[in-house]
Amino acid sequence: MIHSLTAMSKRDELDLRFSLVFKVDEGGILLREFLHAKGISKRTLTATKYDGGDIRVNGIERNVRHLLHSGDEVSIIFPPEEPSPGLLPESGHLTIVYEDEALIIVNKPAGQSTIPSRDHPTGTMANIVAGKFAKERLPATVHVVTRLDKDTSGLICIAKNRHIHHLLSEQMMKFGFHRQYIAFVEGYVEKDQISIVQPIGRKDGSIIERIVREDGQFARTEVEVLHRSEVDGLHLTKIGLILHTGRTHQIRVHMRWVGHPLHGDDLYGGSHGLIGRQALHCAMIGFLHPLTNEKVEFRCDIPLDMKLLTNTEIN
Structure with a gap:
């Protein structure tokens, strides 16, 4: 369970809806204003009121115009969530790195899609997480905060509630998540450190491929050479990467732009000599926890x- 000085979340055995509890330090403020200050949006308050949630002060249901006093305990019980019609809960293996009442961090294997699509409606990470929630009787759906390409392995962050998803998404927009990737690129990267700042946009005539183009979105990638190696006659460089932005295929596009495509990435110029997918892995993810505000x-x-x-x- 996550605790902080200002809030905690809890699920008891009788009510598995996601909830937050806050202590009021200074009174004289309306319940609505207090909850807004805690990051609860107007839309969330409306949904809580009409879709099966509850707002209580010292255990008593109150409306948002209630005047709070110092020492009051405010509870907001969020309405239950249902998986979207296109998300079929399934059983399957999950490598869980971390989990609490608010979020779950999963290590996704290469070859598995993050979310369902027309081509891959089942077997995705989201399908299996939805199956886990259903087995645990959690009235929650899957809110993917960070996603990875099908053939990229590594860490994915999933929120268990739309409010937590909202808080994490706002954090990503304002400050970004700290994400580190490991990749193997073709050829020897000469400089030990590179900063790539090049805009990325969709390639004309393609719905998938991206390129560096002047009218694209700002994108910045930091590259550090970890070591250079030769495997079966092929020159490879193992690199660490830090993303300061999260554009589609950002690492793959930037590394091709500097002349070192990812090994296995045939979409962006890599060969398939030693591995059957792009050699890319999300090895670390860091952020401020949405409830404790701790790193x-x-x-x-x-x-x-x-x-x-x-x-x-x-x-």
Whole structure:
């Protein structure tokens, strides 16, 4: 359970709806204004009122015009959520790195889609997380905060409630999440550190491929060489990357732009000599926890197929 000086979330055995509890430090404020100051949007308050939620002060149901006093305890019980019609709950394996009442961090394997699509309606990470929620009788749906391409492995953040999703999404827009990736690119990257600041946009005539273009969206990627190696005659550079923006295919586009496409990434010029997918892994994700406002970081090691790309170190 997550606790803080100002709020905590809880699910008891009788009521599994997501809830938050706040202590009032200074009185003389309307309940509506107090909740807004705690990040509860007007839309969320409306949904809470009409869709099966509840707002209580010292255990008594109150409307948003109630005047609060110092020492009051305010509880907001969010309405139950239903999975969208296109999200079929399924059973399956999850590698859970962290979980609490607000969110879940999952290590996604390569080859698995994050969310359902027309081509991949089942077997996705979201389908399996929805199945986990259903098994646990949680009245929640899957809110994906960070997603990865189907063939990229690594950490994904999922919120368990639309309010938590809202808080994390706002944080991403204002400050960004701290995300570190590991990749293997083709050729030897000469400089040990590179800062790539190039706008990215959709390639004309394609619904998938992105390119560097002047009218694209601002994108910044920091690159650090970890080591250079030769595997079966192929020159590879293992790099660490930090994303300051989150554009679609940002790492893949930026690395092709500097002449070092990801190994296995045939969409952006890489070859398939040693691995059957782009050699890219999200190894770390960090952000401020939406309830405690404390910095949290989660890490996971690269998978076996990428470890096999480190046979002979050059320097």
